[in-house]
Amino acid sequence: MKIMKSGLVFWVATGAAAFGLMGCEHKKSEAPAASAVVSSVASSVNACGVAPSGELTAERIPGANSTRTESSLYEGPVWIKDALYFSDFVTSGTFPSRVQKLDANGVMTTLIEDSGSNGLAVDAQGNLVAGTHKFKSLSRYTLTGERTNVIDKFEGNVFNSPNDLTIAKDGTIYFTDPAYQTAAAPGGQPKTRVYRVATDGNVTVVDDTINNPNGISLSLDEKTLYVEGGDAQGVLRAYPIVDGVPQAGKDLVTGMFIPDGMALDCHGNIYATEHAAKHVRVLTPDGKQIATINVDANITNAAFGGEDGKTLFLTGAGAVWKIKLDVSGTPY
Numbered sequence: 001m002k003i004m005k006s007g008l009v010f011w012v013a014t015g016a017a018a019f020g021l022m023g024c025e026h027k028k029s030e031a032p033a034a035s036a037v038v039s040s041v042a043s044s045v046n047a048c049g050v051a052p053s054g055e056l057t058a059e060r061i062p063g064a065n066s067t068r069t070e071s072s073l074y075e076g077p078v079w080i081k082d083a084l085y086f087s088d089f090v091t092s093g094t095f096p097s098r099v100q101k102l103d104a105n106g107v108m109t110t111l112i113e114d115s116g117s118n119g120l121a122v123d124a125q126g127n128l129v130a131g132t133h134k135f136k137s138l139s140r141y142t143l144t145g146e147r148t149n150v151i152d153k154f155e156g157n158v159f160n161s162p163n164d165l166t167i168a169k170d171g172t173i174y175f176t177d178p179a180y181q182t183a184a185a186p187g188g189q190p191k192t193r194v195y196r197v198a199t200d201g202n203v204t205v206v207d208d209t210i211n212n213p214n215g216i217s218l219s220l221d222e223k224t225l226y227v228e229g230g231d232a233q234g235v236l237r238a239y240p241i242v243d244g245v246p247q248a249g250k251d252l253v254t255g256m257f258i259p260d261g262m263a264l265d266c267h268g269n270i271y272a273t274e275h276a277a278k279h280v281r282v283l284t285p286d287g288k289q290i291a292t293i294n295v296d297a298n299i300t301n302a303a304f305g306g307e308d309g310k311t312l313f314l315t316g317a318g319a320v321w322k323i324k325l326d327v328s329g330t331p332y
Contacts, residue, residue, distance in 0.1 A: 049326035058321035066318030076120035078332035079305025119164035131162030133181035178212035228259035252287030261301030304329030
């Protein structure tokens with residue numbers, strides 16, 4: 001999930017401080033009466049739609065099937081304006097990667113041929129921000145393919161293989177650094193960690209106790225950081241954020257089987273993928289499971305998009321799936 005500016009696609013009825021609302025203006029006014037506040041909250045909840053429940057199945061998008069001959073994964077889906085962007089990387093060797101663009105008609109084209117990327121986010125200027133294992137760094141790409149370095153070292157050493165990331169509205173970046181693609185280039189860190197990159201470029205450790213941390217997102221109000229990881233003994237962990245700094249985390253869900261990426265809907269529910277389990281767990285902010293969304297291959301990540309923001313896109317083993325829902329959500 002991660003940040004958007006007005007004009008990029010993100011529909012949400014709550015958490016407006018963190019994300020731009022499509023077609024809405026926010027104006028300062030006098031404090032409303034209590035009854036008006038209750039009415040406004042009720043209207044916002046109704047406008048958000050009904051969260052999914054039960055057992056659901058997403059469908060493949062035929063035009064997005066992999067054209068590679070090698071084993072590959074799609075990762076880091078992000079919806080920008082009228083298209084889905086995602087990384088497409090080979091799962092061996094130096095893990096060569098490219099960024100693909102899937103338009104609203106289901107036609108896939110290559111945007112960046114050699115991106116070296118995994119997870120993607122979008123910044124306030126509409127650029128892609130990527131975890132790039134090729135460079136062992138965070139990179140920024142324009143939509144015309146120009147790359148600049150964001151951050152590439154901690155305590156004098158390059159990172160392992162930056163994976164997923166999320167950007168706060170003030171520009172603070174949080175990202176995971178597992179060891180999955182460490183062999184892509186020389187060097188690395190002694191541990192797999194979750195990091196925070198302040199707006200001045202200062203890098204600090206959020207957590208170094210999760211084996212191979214993977215998916216990462218902020219709550220809509222940016223008061224909680226969510227991280228998935230742990231491989232076969234997977235967890236979803238929540239870190240309260242106080243004065244912009246994550247505090248000690250608490251496990252919301254344990255016993256997950258290779259948790260990967262996630263997205264949030266406009267109620268703040270978490271759509272957490274489980275790679276080898278081939279499904280998405282839909283969880284309330286306190287970790288209660290309310291729905292399951294199945295796919296037919298290994299799954300990596302999730303993003304909301306489409307014309308009204310109510311289509312959930314899922315990436316995985318050389319495939320993109322979609323399912324139409326009644327709720328909108330975060331564009332990555």
